[in-house]
Amino acid sequence: MKFLALLFRTSPASLILVTLFGLLSGASNAGLIALINHALASQLQVGSAVALGFVGLGVLTLLLRYGTQALVNKLNGDALFDMRMRLARQVVATPLRRLEEQGIPNVMTVLTEDLFVISTALGVLPRFLTNIAIALGCCVYLAWLSWQLLVGLLLVIALSVVGYRLLARSAIRDLQRTREHQGALYKQLRGLTEGIKELKLHQERRAAFLTEEVEATSSLVRALQIRIGNVFAATGSLGMLLSFAFVGALIFVMPGLGWVQPSVLVGYCIAALYLQQPLQSVMETLPILSRGDVSWTKVHQLGLTLDSLGSDAPALPERGHRATFQTVELVGVTHTYYREESDGHFVVGPIHLRMHAGELIFLVGGNGSGKTTLAKLLTGLYQPEGGQILVDGQPITEQTQESYRQLFSAVFSDFYLFERLLGLVGEGTASQVQHYLSLLQLSRKVRIDGGVLSTTELSLGQRKRLALLTAYLEDRPIYLFDEWAADQDPAFKAVFYTELLPELKRKGKTVVVISHDDRYFGVADRVLRLDAGKLVAPAESAPALQERAS
Numbered sequence: 383m384k385f386l387a388l389l390f391r392t393s394p395a396s397l398i399l400v401t402l403f404g405l406l407s408g409a410s411n412a413g414l415i416a417l418i419n420h421a422l423a424s425q426l427q428v429g430s431a432v433a434l435g436f437v438g439l440g441v442l443t444l445l446l447r448y449g450t451q452a453l454v455n456k457l458n459g460d461a462l463f464d465m466r467m468r469l470a471r472q473v474v475a476t477p478l479r480r481l482e483e484q485g486i487p488n489v490m491t492v493l494t495e496d497l498f499v500i501s502t503a504l505g506v507l508p509r510f511l512t513n514i515a516i517a518l519g520c521c522v523y524l525a526w527l528s529w530q531l532l533v534g535l536l537l538v539i540a541l542s543v544v545g546y547r548l549l550a551r552s553a554i555r556d557l558q559r560t561r562e563h564q565g566a567l568y569k570q571l572r573g574l575t576e577g578i579k580e581l582k583l584h585q586e587r588r589a590a591f592l593t594e595e596v597e598a599t600s601s602l603v604r605a606l607q608i609r610i611g612n613v614f615a616a617t618g619s620l621g622m623l624l625s626f627a628f629v630g631a632l633i634f635v636m637p638g639l640g641w642v643q644p645s646v647l648v649g650y651c652i653a654a655l656y657l658q659q660p661l662q663s664v665m666e667t668l669p670i671l672s673r674g675d676v677s678w679t680k681v682h683q684l685g686l687t688l689d690s691l692g693s694d695a696p697a698l699p700e701r702g703h704r705a706t707f708q709t710v711e712l713v714g715v716t717h718t719y720y721r722e723e724s725d726g727h728f729v730v731g732p733i734h735l736r737m738h739a740g741e742l743i744f745l746v747g748g749n750g751s752g753k754t755t756l757a758k759l760l761t762g763l764y765q766p767e768g769g770q771i772l773v774d775g776q777p778i779t780e781q782t783q784e785s786y787r788q789l790f791s792a793v794f795s796d797f798y799l800f801e802r803l804l805g806l807v808g809e810g811t812a813s814q815v816q817h818y819l820s821l822l823q824l825s826r827k828v829r830i831d832g833g834v835l836s837t838t839e840l841s842l843g844q845r846k847r848l849a850l851l852t853a854y855l856e857d858r859p860i861y862l863f864d865e866w867a868a869d870q871d872p873a874f875k876a877v878f879y880t881e882l883l884p885e886l887k888r889k890g891k892t893v894v895v896i897s898h899d900d901r902y903f904g905v906a907d908r909v910l911r912l913d914a915g916k917l918v919a920p921a922e923s924a925p926a927l928q929e930r931a932s
């Protein structure tokens with residue numbers, strides 16, 4: 383079972399301690415049964431010593447049971463914490479392109495649904511392990527009573543396990559299918575929230591969405607879940623049936639054969655009945671652990687791994703800061719998207735481009751010409767498939783990629799605005815923030831207290847201004863704006879192109895602006911045009927473009 387491996391890797395010493403406690407707990411349970419058996423065998427004619435022993439063992443059993451569970455709870459808590467942190471760090475460390483290929487909804491399903499299922503599976507482990515320990519303790523006592531009968535009992539347990547595996551095989555396949563459908567359902571539910579306006583405005587679309595998508599997938603999930611539930615109920619009943627058959631054989635068959643003393647048979651009956659509860663519980667937790675296994679595989683399929691936790695979990699990316707540079711050069715840089723629907727490719731590049739410190743460059747081109755892709759290559763979010771990027775003549779390698787990205791502050795068109803100024807609060811930030819809030823004409827809308835934005839419930843244009851504010855605070859040598867001005871009113875658009883951009887340039891910043899606002903192209907030192915993924919030499923110089931536009 384993968385979870386045990388997870389716990390062992392998290393803290394081998396704790397797991398050994400848990401095992402020890404569990405075995406002691408099992409032994410004390412066995413002692414309790416032996417004592418009950420002894421009392422019954424002596425027709426309840428026992429002295430106060432046995433009664434005291436019963437109380438003592440009872441208390442010890444409870445304490446050990448509690449101790450084992452508390453230890454496993456702690457171990458689980460640690461394992462879950464490590465797993466969450468590891469996953470979060472791994473997602474941050476996973477190349478952007480790989481996450482995009484997996485699809486953001488899939489990543490979200492893994493981070494929410496699968497993590498929840500794995501957490502639940504880890505949550506039932508204390509019960510599972512404690513019950514296994516009780517069963518083991520009972521088996522030791524039963525071996526002492528009669529090892530031949532124990533062999534019989536173990537055969538019954540083995541039969542239950544084989545029966546479980548045979549019956550559960552189809553259910554486990556169904557669990558995998560359910561997980562796939564749940565992924566699809568999650569994606570559809572995203573449509574429910576993100577597409578709410580489109581759904582509200584169009585009755586037929588709404589009806590089709592609810593019946594053909596959500597209802598269709600939900601009913602598939604429902605059918606599978608009912609089937610899975612029934613199969614696991616049957617596996618539980620099988621265990622119970624075999625256990626009754628065993629007890630029945632002890633009471634009605636064995637005395638006739640005369641192989642074993644009646645007192646031993648009574649002891650076995652009591653122990654077998656006592657064992658039923660923990661074994662039943664083990665059977666009930668197995669489906670939850672199976673679900674956990676399916677989710678575990680999903681996490682792995684995302685390219686993330688939970689195999690090794692603790693010390694070798696990937697550390698937070700190092701903060702590498704290159705404060706300055708003279709040139710950034712793209713030499714034959716390429717990136718290819720595969721287009722499933724046409725079984726074709728869209729290639730950006732090979733791009734040859736040299737950028738100098740302090741330049742103000744506009745990147746222009748039609749929709750889908752590859753501007754954002756080139757921006758992702760330039761900022762190091764995509765690693766070039768072909769060619770290389772050089773900073774001051776030094777090629778960027780896998781090792782220096784992270785530090786290269788720290789040269790950039792970017793506001794992409796699908797930017798995300800964090801509610802806190804994460805990693806940006808330092809001495810003098812408050813006055814800087816105040817300055818930028820007035821510069822961006824936001825001081826009457828937003829306050830920032832203790833690094834927290836008073837609101838992000840703003841218009842898209844206003845949120846973009848806040849994203850620009852964080853970019854200002856980052857104070858990196860290169861700025862990249864992907865159609866930043868597209869959602870600004872004409873007056874502020876003019877402020878952006880004619881005041882903010884030149885101001886950044888005056889401060890020595892290099893600025894790359896993806897823009898469709900041709901009337902402001904003249905502000906740029908250079909205008910680069912992309913067409914079908916290729917950089918084409920601008921037909922006109924920047925001033926000429928401006929002249930044409932005005």
Ligand SMILES: Nc1ncnc2c1ncn2[C@@H]1O[C@H](COP(=O)(O)OP(=O)(O)OP(=O)(O)O)[C@@H](O)[C@H]1O
Nearest residue numbers: 482719720728747748749750751752753754755756
């Ligand atoms: N994540 C992706 N997966 C597959 N193909 C993609 C992906 N992103 C972009 N593409 C494809 O690459 C091409 C270039 O896209 P890109 O977003 O770079 O263009 P753009 O010039 O920024 O367009 P726009 O002006 O519309 O924002 C598009 O034709 C698009 O189909």
